Amino acid sequence: MNLRQDIHNSDTPVVCQACEARHRGVCGALEPHQLLTLSKHSSKLTLEPGMELVGDSEKVDSYSNILAGVVKLTKMLSDGRQQIVGLQFAPDFLGRPFRSESSINAEAATEVLTCTFPKGVIDRMIRESPGLEHKLLQQTLKELDEARDWMVTLGRKTASEKVASFLLLIARNIDPAAADHKQATFDLPLTRADIADFLGLTIETVSRQLTKLRIDGVIQIENNRHVVVRDITRLERRSGI
Amino acid sequence: MNLRQDIHNSDTPVVCQACEARHRGVCGALEPHQLLTLSKHSSKLTLEPGMELVGDSEKVDSYSNILAGVVKLTKMLSDGRQQIVGLQFAPDFLGRPFRSESSINAEAATEVLTCTFPKGVIDRMIRESPGLEHKLLQQTLKELDEARDWMVTLGRKTASEKVASFLLLIARNIDPAAADHKQATFDLPLTRADIADFLGLTIETVSRQLTKLRIDGVIQIENNRHVVVRDITRLERRSGI
DNA sequence: CGCGCATGTTGATTTCGATCAAGAATCGGG
DNA sequence: CCCGATTCTTGATCGAAATCAACATGCGCG
Numbered sequence: 001m002n003l004r005q006d007i008h009n010s011d012t013p014v015v016c017q018a019c020e021a022r023h024r025g026v027c028g029a030l031e032p033h034q035l036l037t038l039s040k041h042s043s044k045l046t047l048e049p050g051m052e053l054v055g056d057s058e059k060v061d062s063y064s065n066i067l068a069g070v071v072k073l074t075k076m077l078s079d080g081r082q083q084i085v086g087l088q089f090a091p092d093f094l095g096r097p098f099r100s101e102s103s104i105n106a107e108a109a110t111e112v113l114t115c116t117f118p119k120g121v122i123d124r125m126i127r128e129s130p131g132l133e134h135k136l137l138q139q140t141l142k143e144l145d146e147a148r149d150w151m152v153t154l155g156r157k158t159a160s161e162k163v164a165s166f167l168l169l170i171a172r173n174i175d176p177a178a179a180d181h182k183q184a185t186f187d188l189p190l191t192r193a194d195i196a197d198f199l200g201l202t203i204e205t206v207s208r209q210l211t212k213l214r215i216d217g218v219i220q221i222e223n224n225r226h227v228v229v230r231d232i233t234r235l236e237r238r239s240g241i
Numbered sequence: 242m243n244l245r246q247d248i249h250n251s252d253t254p255v256v257c258q259a260c261e262a263r264h265r266g267v268c269g270a271l272e273p274h275q276l277l278t279l280s281k282h283s284s285k286l287t288l289e290p291g292m293e294l295v296g297d298s299e300k301v302d303s304y305s306n307i308l309a310g311v312v313k314l315t316k317m318l319s320d321g322r323q324q325i326v327g328l329q330f331a332p333d334f335l336g337r338p339f340r341s342e343s344s345i346n347a348e349a350a351t352e353v354l355t356c357t358f359p360k361g362v363i364d365r366m367i368r369e370s371p372g373l374e375h376k377l378l379q380q381t382l383k384e385l386d387e388a389r390d391w392m393v394t395l396g397r398k399t400a401s402e403k404v405a406s407f408l409l410l411i412a413r414n415i416d417p418a419a420a421d422h423k424q425a426t427f428d429l430p431l432t433r434a435d436i437a438d439f440l441g442l443t444i445e446t447v448s449r450q451l452t453k454l455r456i457d458g459v460i461q462i463e464n465n466r467h468v469v470v471r472d473i474t475r476l477e478r479r480s481g482i
Numbered sequence: 483c484g485c486g487c488a489t490g491t492t493g494a495t496t497t498c499g500a501t502c503a504a505g506a507a508t509c510g511g512g
Numbered sequence: 513c514c515c516g517a518t519t520c521t522t523g524a525t526c527g528a529a530a531t532c533a534a535c536a537t538g539c540g541c542g
Contacts, residue, residue: 073389075389075390075392075393077393077397077398077481077482078482079481081397081398081481082397083392083393083396083397085389085392085393086389096382097378097382098379098382103386103390104389130371130374133371133374133375133378134374136378137338137374137377137378137381138339140378140381140382140385141337141338141339141381143385144381144384144385144388145344147385147388147389147392148314148316148326148327148345148388149316149344150392151316151324151326151388151391151392151395152316152318152324152326154392154395154396154441155324155395155440155441156318156322156323156324156441157318157322158498158499159498159499191519191520192519192520192521193519199396200395200396200397201499201500202499202500202501203519203520203521204499204500204501204520204521204522205498205499205500206520207520207521207522208499208521208522210520210521211521211522223507223508223509224507224508224519224520240318240320240322241318241319399528399529400528400529432488432489432490433489433490433491434489434490442529442530443529443530443531444489444490444491445490445491445492445529445530445531446528446529446530447490448490448491448492449491449492449529451490451491452491452492464537464538465489465490465537465538
Protein backbone atom coordinates (compact mmCIF):
# COMPACT_ATOMS: atom_id res chain seq x y z
CA MET A 1 0.00 0.00 0.00
CA ASN A 2 1.09 3.51 -0.81
CA LEU A 3 0.45 5.60 2.26
CA ARG A 4 2.91 8.24 1.27
CA GLN A 5 1.72 10.20 -1.76
CA ASP A 6 4.91 10.95 -3.58
CA ILE A 7 5.15 14.57 -4.55
CA HIS A 8 7.12 13.46 -7.61
CA ASN A 9 4.24 11.56 -9.09
CA SER A 10 4.05 10.63 -12.73
CA ASP A 11 1.60 13.42 -13.66
CA THR A 12 4.23 16.03 -12.89
CA PRO A 13 5.91 17.42 -16.00
CA VAL A 14 9.46 16.21 -16.46
CA VAL A 15 10.95 19.70 -16.35
CA CYS A 16 9.33 20.31 -12.97
CA GLN A 17 10.17 17.01 -11.32
CA ALA A 18 13.50 17.92 -9.83
CA CYS A 19 12.71 21.61 -9.42
CA GLU A 20 13.25 23.36 -6.12
CA ALA A 21 10.34 25.72 -6.83
CA ARG A 22 7.96 22.79 -6.52
CA HIS A 23 9.02 22.21 -2.94
CA ARG A 24 9.64 25.59 -1.42
CA GLY A 25 8.47 27.92 -4.20
CA VAL A 26 5.13 28.98 -5.59
CA CYS A 27 4.78 25.98 -7.92
CA GLY A 28 4.08 23.86 -4.86
CA ALA A 29 0.57 25.34 -4.87
CA LEU A 30 -0.24 24.07 -8.34
CA GLU A 31 -2.07 20.93 -9.46
CA PRO A 32 -0.28 18.60 -11.87
CA HIS A 33 -2.48 19.72 -14.78
CA GLN A 34 -1.69 23.36 -14.03
CA LEU A 35 2.01 22.58 -13.88
CA LEU A 36 1.65 20.93 -17.25
CA THR A 37 0.01 24.02 -18.76
CA LEU A 38 2.63 26.23 -17.20
CA SER A 39 5.53 24.08 -18.27
CA LYS A 40 4.36 24.30 -21.88
CA HIS A 41 4.76 28.06 -21.72
CA SER A 42 7.84 28.19 -19.54
CA SER A 43 11.45 28.44 -20.55
CA LYS A 44 14.64 28.13 -18.57
CA LEU A 45 16.96 31.07 -18.95
CA THR A 46 20.53 31.64 -17.92
CA LEU A 47 21.54 35.21 -17.21
CA GLU A 48 25.05 36.58 -16.84
CA PRO A 49 25.83 39.03 -14.01
CA GLY A 50 24.57 42.51 -14.85
CA MET A 51 21.77 41.37 -17.15
CA GLU A 52 18.38 42.90 -16.56
CA LEU A 53 15.34 40.77 -15.70
CA VAL A 54 12.92 43.64 -15.24
CA GLY A 55 13.63 47.12 -16.51
CA ASP A 56 12.63 50.15 -14.48
CA SER A 57 9.16 51.29 -15.58
CA GLU A 58 9.25 48.90 -18.51
CA LYS A 59 6.16 46.93 -19.22
CA VAL A 60 6.48 43.67 -17.32
CA ASP A 61 5.08 40.78 -19.28
CA SER A 62 6.63 37.83 -17.52
CA TYR A 63 7.19 36.24 -14.15
CA SER A 64 10.09 34.03 -13.09
CA ASN A 65 11.13 31.55 -10.51
CA ILE A 66 14.73 31.96 -9.52
CA LEU A 67 16.30 28.51 -9.68
CA ALA A 68 19.88 29.51 -8.91
CA GLY A 69 21.92 32.63 -8.28
CA VAL A 70 21.13 35.99 -6.73
CA VAL A 71 18.96 38.77 -8.14
CA LYS A 72 19.21 42.34 -6.89
CA LEU A 73 16.23 44.69 -6.89
CA THR A 74 17.31 48.30 -7.26
CA LYS A 75 15.80 51.76 -7.29
CA MET A 76 17.43 54.92 -8.54
CA LEU A 77 17.02 58.61 -7.87
CA SER A 78 17.00 60.91 -10.89
CA ASP A 79 20.57 62.03 -10.24
CA GLY A 80 21.91 58.47 -10.29
CA ARG A 81 22.08 57.65 -6.59
CA GLN A 82 21.12 54.01 -6.29
CA GLN A 83 19.76 51.79 -3.55
CA ILE A 84 19.34 48.03 -3.57
CA VAL A 85 15.93 47.40 -1.98
CA GLY A 86 15.98 43.62 -1.97
CA LEU A 87 17.96 40.50 -2.78
CA GLN A 88 16.27 37.39 -4.05
CA PHE A 89 17.59 33.87 -3.84
CA ALA A 90 16.32 30.52 -5.16
CA PRO A 91 13.48 29.54 -5.08
CA ASP A 92 11.99 33.04 -4.82
CA PHE A 93 9.29 34.18 -7.19
CA LEU A 94 10.11 37.31 -9.14
CA GLY A 95 7.43 39.60 -10.46
CA ARG A 96 4.83 42.10 -9.42
CA PRO A 97 1.28 40.77 -9.74
CA PHE A 98 -1.65 43.05 -10.66
CA ARG A 99 0.39 45.80 -12.17
CA SER A 100 1.90 45.99 -15.60
CA GLU A 101 4.62 48.51 -14.85
CA SER A 102 7.23 48.27 -12.19
CA SER A 103 9.15 51.08 -10.54
CA ILE A 104 11.86 48.63 -9.72
CA ASN A 105 14.81 47.26 -11.59
CA ALA A 106 15.75 43.58 -11.27
CA GLU A 107 19.22 42.56 -12.32
CA ALA A 108 21.29 39.39 -12.05
CA ALA A 109 23.97 39.90 -9.39
CA THR A 110 25.60 36.55 -10.11
CA GLU A 111 24.98 34.07 -12.87
CA VAL A 112 21.26 33.37 -12.54
CA LEU A 113 19.08 30.51 -13.73
CA THR A 114 15.36 31.18 -14.03
CA CYS A 115 12.18 29.44 -15.09
CA THR A 116 10.21 32.15 -16.85
CA PHE A 117 6.54 32.29 -17.91
CA PRO A 118 4.26 34.79 -19.63
CA LYS A 119 2.39 37.05 -17.19
CA GLY A 120 -1.02 36.15 -18.61
CA VAL A 121 -0.76 32.44 -17.86
CA ILE A 122 0.09 33.03 -14.21
CA ASP A 123 -2.48 35.79 -13.79
CA ARG A 124 -5.15 33.38 -14.99
CA MET A 125 -3.97 30.66 -12.62
CA ILE A 126 -4.03 33.11 -9.73
CA ARG A 127 -7.72 33.71 -10.45
CA GLU A 128 -8.36 29.95 -10.60
CA SER A 129 -6.34 28.69 -7.62
CA PRO A 130 -6.62 30.35 -4.25
CA GLY A 131 -3.66 28.21 -3.20
CA LEU A 132 -1.38 30.08 -5.57
CA GLU A 133 -2.53 33.45 -4.29
CA HIS A 134 -1.94 32.17 -0.77
CA LYS A 135 1.66 31.27 -1.63
CA LEU A 136 2.15 34.68 -3.19
CA LEU A 137 0.77 36.38 -0.09
CA GLN A 138 3.17 34.41 2.07
CA GLN A 139 6.14 35.29 -0.08
CA THR A 140 5.08 38.96 -0.15
CA LEU A 141 4.73 39.01 3.64
CA LYS A 142 8.19 37.47 3.92
CA GLU A 143 9.62 40.15 1.64
CA LEU A 144 7.86 42.84 3.66
CA ASP A 145 9.37 41.50 6.89
CA GLU A 146 12.80 41.48 5.28
CA ALA A 147 12.36 45.00 3.92
CA ARG A 148 11.40 46.29 7.36
CA ASP A 149 14.31 44.56 9.04
CA TRP A 150 16.56 46.20 6.50
CA MET A 151 15.01 49.62 7.15
CA VAL A 152 16.32 49.40 10.72
CA THR A 153 19.77 48.58 9.35
CA LEU A 154 19.68 51.49 6.90
CA GLY A 155 18.27 54.02 9.33
CA ARG A 156 19.89 53.21 12.64
CA LYS A 157 23.03 51.08 12.31
CA THR A 158 26.63 52.24 12.00
CA ALA A 159 28.76 51.38 8.97
CA SER A 160 30.46 48.56 10.81
CA GLU A 161 27.15 47.08 12.01
CA LYS A 162 25.77 47.37 8.48
CA VAL A 163 28.61 45.36 6.96
CA ALA A 164 28.36 42.68 9.67
CA SER A 165 24.58 42.49 9.12
CA PHE A 166 25.13 42.08 5.39
CA LEU A 167 27.58 39.23 5.85
CA LEU A 168 25.11 37.49 8.16
CA LEU A 169 22.30 37.91 5.65
CA ILE A 170 24.39 36.34 2.90
CA ALA A 171 25.71 33.57 5.12
CA ARG A 172 22.20 32.57 6.15
CA ASN A 173 20.95 32.51 2.56
CA ILE A 174 23.89 30.96 0.75
CA ASP A 175 25.15 28.59 3.44
CA PRO A 176 22.02 27.65 5.42
CA ALA A 177 24.01 25.18 7.46
CA ALA A 178 25.52 28.30 9.04
CA ALA A 179 22.53 28.66 11.32
CA ASP A 180 23.37 25.42 13.09
CA HIS A 181 27.15 25.38 12.98
CA LYS A 182 29.36 28.04 14.36
CA GLN A 183 31.02 28.74 11.04
CA ALA A 184 30.05 29.61 7.49
CA THR A 185 31.79 29.69 4.12
CA PHE A 186 30.47 31.36 0.99
CA ASP A 187 31.25 33.48 -2.05
CA LEU A 188 29.96 37.03 -1.89
CA PRO A 189 27.33 37.37 -4.62
CA LEU A 190 27.84 41.14 -4.81
CA THR A 191 30.69 43.44 -5.75
CA ARG A 192 31.83 46.09 -3.25
CA ALA A 193 29.82 48.63 -5.26
CA ASP A 194 26.67 46.51 -4.93
CA ILE A 195 27.26 46.00 -1.21
CA ALA A 196 27.60 49.77 -0.83
CA ASP A 197 24.32 50.30 -2.71
CA PHE A 198 22.65 47.74 -0.48
CA LEU A 199 23.93 49.32 2.74
CA GLY A 200 23.62 52.99 1.85
CA LEU A 201 27.39 53.46 2.08
CA THR A 202 30.30 54.14 -0.28
CA ILE A 203 32.62 51.51 -1.74
CA GLU A 204 35.51 52.82 0.36
CA THR A 205 33.62 52.51 3.63
CA VAL A 206 32.56 48.95 2.81
CA SER A 207 36.14 48.04 1.99
CA ARG A 208 37.48 49.58 5.20
CA GLN A 209 34.91 47.78 7.35
CA LEU A 210 35.67 44.44 5.68
CA THR A 211 39.36 45.04 6.31
CA LYS A 212 38.59 45.79 9.95
CA LEU A 213 36.65 42.54 10.33
CA ARG A 214 39.53 40.69 8.70
CA ILE A 215 42.20 42.27 10.90
CA ASP A 216 40.10 41.58 13.99
CA GLY A 217 39.98 37.92 12.96
CA VAL A 218 36.20 37.76 12.59
CA ILE A 219 36.39 36.79 8.91
CA GLN A 220 38.90 35.61 6.35
CA ILE A 221 38.74 36.81 2.74
CA GLU A 222 40.33 35.08 -0.26
CA ASN A 223 40.37 36.52 -3.77
CA ASN A 224 38.05 39.36 -2.71
CA ARG A 225 34.94 37.21 -2.98
CA HIS A 226 35.43 34.11 -0.88
CA VAL A 227 34.58 34.58 2.78
CA VAL A 228 35.09 32.29 5.77
CA VAL A 229 33.40 33.17 9.04
CA ARG A 230 35.07 31.22 11.81
CA ASP A 231 32.70 32.18 14.60
CA ILE A 232 29.27 33.42 13.58
CA THR A 233 28.39 34.60 17.07
CA ARG A 234 31.24 37.11 16.91
CA LEU A 235 29.75 38.47 13.70
CA GLU A 236 26.32 38.60 15.28
CA ARG A 237 27.66 40.58 18.21
CA ARG A 238 28.97 43.15 15.74
CA SER A 239 25.72 43.36 13.78
CA GLY A 240 23.90 45.49 16.34
CA ILE A 241 21.05 42.95 16.56
CA MET B 242 -35.71 49.24 -11.92
CA ASN B 243 -32.64 49.07 -9.79
CA LEU B 244 -29.70 48.85 -12.15
CA ARG B 245 -27.27 50.15 -9.63
CA GLN B 246 -26.78 47.67 -6.84
CA ASP B 247 -26.31 49.90 -3.84
CA ILE B 248 -23.30 48.90 -1.84
CA HIS B 249 -25.15 50.13 1.22
CA ASN B 250 -27.86 47.57 0.89
CA SER B 251 -30.11 46.54 3.73
CA ASP B 252 -28.26 43.29 4.47
CA THR B 253 -25.22 45.23 5.55
CA PRO B 254 -24.84 45.47 9.32
CA VAL B 255 -25.64 48.92 10.66
CA VAL B 256 -22.18 49.40 12.16
CA CYS B 257 -20.60 48.76 8.77
CA GLN B 258 -22.90 50.89 6.64
CA ALA B 259 -21.02 54.16 6.84
CA CYS B 260 -17.60 52.58 7.28
CA GLU B 261 -14.73 53.59 5.08
CA ALA B 262 -13.22 50.09 5.33
CA ARG B 263 -16.13 48.76 3.30
CA HIS B 264 -15.20 50.96 0.37
CA ARG B 265 -11.46 51.09 0.25
CA GLY B 266 -10.50 48.60 2.97
CA VAL B 267 -10.50 44.85 3.29
CA CYS B 268 -14.16 44.59 4.32
CA GLY B 269 -15.08 45.43 0.73
CA ALA B 270 -14.22 41.83 -0.13
CA LEU B 271 -16.79 40.36 2.26
CA GLU B 272 -20.34 39.18 1.64
CA PRO B 273 -23.11 40.72 3.73
CA HIS B 274 -23.46 37.53 5.81
CA GLN B 275 -19.74 37.54 6.51
CA LEU B 276 -19.87 41.18 7.51
CA LEU B 277 -22.68 40.27 9.86
CA THR B 278 -20.64 37.51 11.52
CA LEU B 279 -17.67 39.80 11.76
CA SER B 280 -19.63 42.72 13.13
CA LYS B 281 -20.92 40.53 15.94
CA HIS B 282 -17.35 39.96 17.09
CA SER B 283 -16.00 43.39 16.34
CA SER B 284 -15.63 46.34 18.63
CA LYS B 285 -14.72 49.94 17.97
CA LEU B 286 -11.82 51.19 20.04
CA THR B 287 -10.42 54.63 20.62
CA LEU B 288 -6.72 54.84 21.43
CA GLU B 289 -4.84 57.81 22.80
CA PRO B 290 -1.43 58.74 21.35
CA GLY B 291 1.26 56.44 22.65
CA MET B 292 -1.02 53.47 23.29
CA GLU B 293 0.12 50.12 21.97
CA LEU B 294 -1.94 48.15 19.45
CA VAL B 295 0.52 45.31 19.01
CA GLY B 296 3.33 44.68 21.43
CA ASP B 297 6.71 43.59 20.18
CA SER B 298 6.86 39.78 20.18
CA GLU B 299 3.61 39.61 22.09
CA LYS B 300 1.11 37.07 20.98
CA VAL B 301 -1.16 38.76 18.47
CA ASP B 302 -4.73 37.63 18.80
CA SER B 303 -6.56 40.36 16.96
CA TYR B 304 -6.70 42.31 13.74
CA SER B 305 -7.92 45.85 13.23
CA ASN B 306 -9.12 48.22 10.58
CA ILE B 307 -7.86 51.71 11.18
CA LEU B 308 -10.87 54.01 10.88
CA ALA B 309 -9.16 57.28 11.83
CA GLY B 310 -5.76 58.51 12.97
CA VAL B 311 -2.22 57.38 12.29
CA VAL B 312 -0.49 54.25 13.56
CA LYS B 313 3.29 53.91 13.60
CA LEU B 314 5.04 50.57 13.19
CA THR B 315 8.36 50.49 14.99
CA LYS B 316 11.34 48.22 15.48
CA MET B 317 14.00 48.55 18.12
CA LEU B 318 17.58 47.42 18.49
CA SER B 319 18.58 45.93 21.81
CA ASP B 320 20.36 49.12 22.89
CA GLY B 321 17.25 51.24 22.37
CA ARG B 322 17.87 52.71 18.93
CA GLN B 323 14.50 52.84 17.23
CA GLN B 324 13.27 52.96 13.65
CA ILE B 325 9.74 53.55 12.41
CA VAL B 326 9.27 51.04 9.57
CA GLY B 327 5.82 52.08 8.47
CA LEU B 328 2.93 54.46 8.97
CA GLN B 329 -0.64 53.34 8.56
CA PHE B 330 -3.62 55.53 7.80
CA ALA B 331 -7.34 54.84 7.49
CA PRO B 332 -8.61 52.52 6.09
CA ASP B 333 -5.51 50.31 6.34
CA PHE B 334 -5.72 46.82 7.76
CA LEU B 335 -3.46 46.20 10.72
CA GLY B 336 -2.21 42.74 11.59
CA ARG B 337 0.09 40.02 10.44
CA PRO B 338 -1.76 37.01 9.00
CA PHE B 339 -0.44 33.44 9.41
CA ARG B 340 1.84 34.15 12.30
CA SER B 341 0.97 34.48 15.93
CA GLU B 342 3.96 36.53 17.02
CA SER B 343 5.09 39.78 15.57
CA SER B 344 8.54 41.30 15.68
CA ILE B 345 6.98 44.68 15.25
CA ASN B 346 5.45 47.21 17.57
CA ALA B 347 2.32 49.10 16.55
CA GLU B 348 1.48 52.26 18.46
CA ALA B 349 -1.03 55.06 18.05
CA ALA B 350 0.80 58.17 16.84
CA THR B 351 -2.32 60.33 17.09
CA GLU B 352 -5.69 59.57 18.57
CA VAL B 353 -6.76 56.44 16.68
CA LEU B 354 -10.12 54.84 16.07
CA THR B 355 -10.14 51.15 15.16
CA CYS B 356 -12.57 48.38 14.40
CA THR B 357 -11.01 45.34 16.03
CA PHE B 358 -11.81 41.61 15.63
CA PRO B 359 -10.46 38.37 17.04
CA LYS B 360 -7.78 36.77 14.88
CA GLY B 361 -9.60 33.46 14.59
CA VAL B 362 -12.69 34.88 12.91
CA ILE B 363 -10.67 36.60 10.20
CA ASP B 364 -8.35 33.65 9.70
CA ARG B 365 -11.39 31.46 9.05
CA MET B 366 -12.85 33.96 6.59
CA ILE B 367 -9.54 34.13 4.75
CA ARG B 368 -9.79 30.38 4.21
CA GLU B 369 -13.39 30.72 2.98
CA SER B 370 -13.15 33.80 0.73
CA PRO B 371 -10.43 34.09 -1.84
CA GLY B 372 -11.57 37.68 -2.31
CA LEU B 373 -10.39 38.59 1.16
CA GLU B 374 -7.01 37.02 0.61
CA HIS B 375 -6.79 38.95 -2.64
CA LYS B 376 -7.40 42.24 -0.81
CA LEU B 377 -4.78 41.33 1.76
CA LEU B 378 -2.30 40.53 -0.97
CA GLN B 379 -2.98 43.89 -2.58
CA GLN B 380 -2.52 45.76 0.69
CA THR B 381 0.66 43.80 1.44
CA LEU B 382 2.05 44.59 -2.01
CA LYS B 383 1.24 48.27 -1.44
CA GLU B 384 3.06 48.21 1.90
CA LEU B 385 6.02 46.47 0.28
CA ASP B 386 6.19 49.17 -2.42
CA GLU B 387 6.06 51.86 0.25
CA ALA B 388 8.73 50.13 2.34
CA ARG B 389 11.05 49.91 -0.67
CA ASP B 390 10.48 53.55 -1.60
CA TRP B 391 11.38 54.44 1.96
CA MET B 392 14.55 52.33 1.84
CA VAL B 393 15.83 54.64 -0.89
CA THR B 394 15.06 57.63 1.34
CA LEU B 395 16.83 56.05 4.32
CA GLY B 396 19.84 54.83 2.41
CA ARG B 397 20.53 57.52 -0.14
CA LYS B 398 18.91 60.85 0.66
CA THR B 399 20.36 63.79 2.60
CA ALA B 400 18.75 65.06 5.81
CA SER B 401 17.08 67.92 3.97
CA GLU B 402 15.70 65.61 1.27
CA LYS B 403 14.47 63.21 3.95
CA VAL B 404 12.46 65.89 5.75
CA ALA B 405 10.96 67.15 2.49
CA SER B 406 10.05 63.57 1.53
CA PHE B 407 8.39 63.07 4.89
CA LEU B 408 6.26 66.20 4.54
CA LEU B 409 5.17 65.08 1.08
CA LEU B 410 4.24 61.63 2.39
CA ILE B 411 2.08 63.13 5.12
CA ALA B 412 0.53 65.73 2.84
CA ARG B 413 -0.50 63.06 0.36
CA ASN B 414 -2.05 60.85 3.03
CA ILE B 415 -3.73 63.44 5.25
CA ASP B 416 -4.74 65.98 2.63
CA PRO B 417 -5.30 63.94 -0.53
CA ALA B 418 -6.57 67.04 -2.34
CA ALA B 419 -2.92 68.09 -2.23
CA ALA B 420 -2.18 65.92 -5.24
CA ASP B 421 -4.39 68.06 -7.46
CA HIS B 422 -3.95 71.52 -5.99
CA LYS B 423 -0.69 73.27 -5.59
CA GLN B 424 -1.00 73.62 -1.84
CA ALA B 425 -1.63 71.43 1.19
CA THR B 426 -2.54 72.01 4.83
CA PHE B 427 -2.34 69.44 7.59
CA ASP B 428 -1.39 68.71 11.18
CA LEU B 429 1.75 66.68 11.61
CA PRO B 430 0.71 63.35 13.14
CA LEU B 431 4.17 62.78 14.59
CA THR B 432 6.36 64.52 17.16
CA ARG B 433 9.85 65.63 16.17
CA ALA B 434 11.17 62.52 17.94
CA ASP B 435 8.91 60.28 15.85
CA ILE B 436 9.87 62.06 12.65
CA ALA B 437 13.52 61.51 13.55
CA ASP B 438 12.86 57.80 14.14
CA PHE B 439 11.09 57.59 10.80
CA LEU B 440 13.90 59.31 8.90
CA GLY B 441 16.90 57.79 10.65
CA LEU B 442 17.95 61.21 11.96
CA THR B 443 18.16 63.00 15.33
CA ILE B 444 15.54 65.38 16.69
CA GLU B 445 17.90 68.31 16.31
CA THR B 446 18.55 67.64 12.63
CA VAL B 447 14.81 67.35 11.92
CA SER B 448 14.20 70.63 13.70
CA ARG B 449 16.95 72.41 11.80
CA GLN B 450 15.72 71.17 8.45
CA LEU B 451 12.15 72.23 9.21
CA THR B 452 13.46 75.67 10.19
CA LYS B 453 15.36 75.83 6.92
CA LEU B 454 12.24 75.00 4.91
CA ARG B 455 10.33 77.65 6.87
CA ILE B 456 12.96 80.34 6.37
CA ASP B 457 13.17 79.51 2.67
CA GLY B 458 9.40 80.05 2.46
CA VAL B 459 8.58 76.51 1.34
CA ILE B 460 6.38 75.83 4.38
CA GLN B 461 4.71 77.69 7.23
CA ILE B 462 4.48 76.15 10.71
CA GLU B 463 2.03 77.16 13.43
CA ASN B 464 2.08 75.78 16.97
CA ASN B 465 4.75 73.22 16.01
CA ARG B 466 2.24 70.86 14.46
CA HIS B 467 0.21 72.73 11.87
CA VAL B 468 1.86 72.93 8.48
CA VAL B 469 0.92 74.86 5.36
CA VAL B 470 2.67 74.07 2.10
CA ARG B 471 2.13 76.96 -0.31
CA ASP B 472 3.70 75.34 -3.36
CA ILE B 473 3.98 71.57 -3.36
CA THR B 474 6.22 71.47 -6.42
CA ARG B 475 8.89 73.40 -4.50
CA LEU B 476 8.74 70.72 -1.81
CA GLU B 477 8.96 68.00 -4.44
CA ARG B 478 12.04 69.58 -5.94
CA ARG B 479 13.69 69.39 -2.52
CA SER B 480 12.72 65.77 -1.93
CA GLY B 481 15.34 64.29 -4.23
CA ILE B 482 12.65 62.45 -6.24
C1' DC C 483 -3.48 82.80 35.25
C1' DG C 484 0.90 81.16 35.98
C1' DC C 485 3.62 77.17 37.34
C1' DG C 486 6.21 73.17 35.76
C1' DC C 487 7.05 69.78 32.39
C1' DA C 488 6.97 68.28 27.64
C1' DT C 489 8.47 69.40 23.40
C1' DG C 490 11.00 72.01 20.27
C1' DT C 491 14.84 75.29 18.76
C1' DT C 492 19.37 77.06 18.32
C1' DG C 493 24.39 77.18 18.96
C1' DA C 494 29.20 75.03 19.60
C1' DT C 495 31.88 71.14 18.92
C1' DT C 496 32.96 66.48 17.54
C1' DT C 497 32.79 62.47 14.80
C1' DC C 498 31.76 59.23 11.35
C1' DG C 499 31.53 58.42 6.85
C1' DA C 500 32.05 60.86 2.19
C1' DT C 501 35.11 62.59 -1.00
C1' DC C 502 39.41 63.03 -3.32
C1' DA C 503 43.54 60.72 -4.71
C1' DA C 504 46.95 57.15 -5.37
C1' DG C 505 48.25 52.49 -5.60
C1' DA C 506 47.54 47.23 -5.38
C1' DA C 507 45.33 42.98 -6.46
C1' DT C 508 42.63 40.24 -9.53
C1' DC C 509 40.75 38.69 -13.76
C1' DG C 510 40.01 37.82 -18.59
C1' DG C 511 41.93 37.51 -23.13
C1' DG C 512 45.37 37.19 -26.65
C1' DC D 513 52.33 34.43 -19.27
C1' DC D 514 51.82 39.08 -19.60
C1' DC D 515 49.00 43.13 -20.52
C1' DG D 516 45.25 46.23 -19.73
C1' DA D 517 40.98 46.90 -17.46
C1' DT D 518 38.30 46.41 -13.67
C1' DT D 519 37.77 45.96 -8.92
C1' DC D 520 39.50 46.67 -4.52
C1' DT D 521 42.35 48.85 -0.81
C1' DT D 522 44.52 52.43 1.67
C1' DG D 523 45.59 57.20 2.96
C1' DA D 524 44.53 62.32 3.54
C1' DT D 525 41.13 65.66 3.95
C1' DC D 526 36.50 67.48 4.21
C1' DG D 527 31.79 68.03 5.49
C1' DA D 528 27.10 66.68 7.03
C1' DA D 529 24.87 65.13 10.73
C1' DA D 530 25.50 63.59 15.64
C1' DT D 531 26.39 65.00 20.09
C1' DC D 532 26.57 68.08 23.88
C1' DA D 533 24.53 72.06 25.96
C1' DA D 534 21.53 75.87 26.82
C1' DC D 535 17.43 78.12 26.09
C1' DA D 536 12.51 78.91 24.22
C1' DT D 537 7.88 77.70 23.52
C1' DG D 538 3.62 75.55 24.12
C1' DC D 539 0.47 72.88 27.00
C1' DG D 540 -1.97 70.67 30.85
C1' DC D 541 -3.38 71.49 35.34
C1' DG D 542 -3.99 73.26 39.93
